[in-house]
Amino acid sequence: MTKASSMAGPSRTAGRINRRSKSAGPEPYDFRRPTNLSREHIRTLQIAYETFARQFTTILTTSLRAVSQVTLISIEQFTYDEYISSLSSPTIVAKLSMEPLPGTAIAEFSLAIAMTSIDHMLGGSGGPQPERPLTEIEAPLLNGLMDRMLGELRYAFEGIASTRPQLTGIEYNPQFVQAGGASDPVIVASFEMRVGAEECVMTICLPFGMIFPKLQGDRNDVQLSPAQRAAREAAHRNLVAGMESVPLDVAVRFQQMRMRPEDLINLRPGDVVTLNHPTTQPLAVTTAGLTFAHAVPGTQGSRLACLVVAPAKEEDRR
Known part of the structure; x- marks a missing residue:
């Protein structure tokens, strides 16, 4: 500049x-x-x-x-x-x-x-x-x-x-x-x-x-003519329609856990890693690091799937 x-x-x-x-x-x-x-x-x-x-x-x-x-x-x-x-x-x-x-x-x-x-x-x-x-x-x-x-x-x-x-x-x-x-x-x-x-x-x-x-x-506060207002509304609809069809990466995640570096280095096939995620708590459905829904794991045919559910109540998490 x-x-x-x-x-x-x-x-x-x-x-x-x-x-x-x-x-x-x-x-x-x-x-x-x-x-x-x-x-x-x-x-x-x-x-x-x-x-x-x-x-x-x-x-x-x-x-x-x-x-x-x-x-x-x-x-x-x-x-x-x-x-x-x-x-x-x-x-x-x-x-x-x-x-x-x-x-x-x-x-x-x-x-x-x-x-x-x-x-x-x-x-x-x-x-x-x-x-x-x-x-x-x-x-x-x-x-x-x-x-x-x-x-x-x-x-x-x-x-x-x-x-x-x-x-x-x-x-x-x-x-x-x-x-x-x-x-x-x-x-x-x-x-x-x-x-x-x-x-x-x-x-x-x-x-x-x-x-x-x-x-x-x-x-x-600008006063628009009917043609200008119609053009602006059409542009808004096109923008919304375009944004609705944009593909996003979505992840279904367990709660995070902490491990020491030496434990990570020593991991071998067959080792069991204990998760901190309660079995009664649904998984988080996220995109761009933001949680927008909760779900429980399952299958649909030959594929893994998740069923969106209501988030767990606070007393169920304890």
């Missing part, structure tokens, strides 16, 4: 954007951590983030009086540690609350873009910017721009959840941001962000547990 990372310099940032936009080959898949977002979820987020990108483009252009552009690149799932490790330092890492949703979201973009935006707000023409923390005069200017950005984020997400995004703090080193556990899954949206001649990849990181329940609810 390709990670997102933010670069401060224009040339390095441009190279990164090109790599992300042109990557169309196969990607590694970790079966230990399957992706839980369906295509419907991705599409729902894509619509919201594309709306946000258009609105934020307008905010930047009118506020900075400079040609600006914000374009959605991708929506991907990472762990929190993978996301934080992919970010450069220093950078702008804005911590966001999304009340009433739980958790902390993150909006991240390059320090160079932040300084260029502030320069335009102060009447400058952009150009090379110093790489340093914001001053007491510059910080409120960026906070004001961020507040307007969060207003557009709230508007874009109205179709998914009613939220009140608020800026709760800004860090310059991603490692100092504690917004989740290292293995917590997060959903990261990457945007190509341009302000004048400066460009970078901006990211918005949402905890998986924050947004996934809302995506599920949104999907369940």
